[in-house]
Amino acid sequence: MISSDYVLELCNVFHTGQVEPSSCMQRVVGSIKTGVILKDVSLTIHSGEVLxxxxxxxxxxxALLDVISRRxxxxxxxxxxLNNQSMTLSLFQQRCGYVTHKCDLIPGLTVEQTLFYTPTKISTYLKRSKVKQVMADLALSQVANRCTEYLTQSEYRRLMIGIQLKLLIDARNI
Incomplete structure (x- = not known):
């Protein structure tokens, strides 16, 4: 569906942030403990590789995934x-996807409505076509009219992947 040759490179990445969960009081007082989370991380990943x-x-x-995705x-x-271009939030959103463990979806929407809801500038006809394609590719067609609250864990994960694929497809069609 989406194919290109990509190279992601991290060169001597360091990141400092919160190192332990903070209480409400620690946040108010400003005593959140921070420290080095990533230290001198370097790696190269080519498209098609599994890591x-x-x-x-x-x-x-x-933290590593959040740093790469600029979140x-x-x-x-x-x-x-990414392909010798500095990774910005915009570049990440145009070329990559990040499926988190849990995402808040709008209650009451079906699988198809959730995929269709993505705001884009493409025509309604093209959007419907892309939603159908993503649902077919991820074996979600049979649950297209099911509310997202009633999905199995597997269906939910595939929907999360579908949302990211749809965002990437839409970004390329704008």
């Missing part, structure tokens, strides 16, 4: 490049 990020709880797995709070140093 697993492994580590114990609190080792920085989510992070706190200072970050080093270079993050």
């Amino acid at each position: 697993a990020v492994l580590g114990s709880k609190g080792s920085g797995k989510k 992070v709070q706190g200072p970050t140093r080093g270079q993050i490049l």
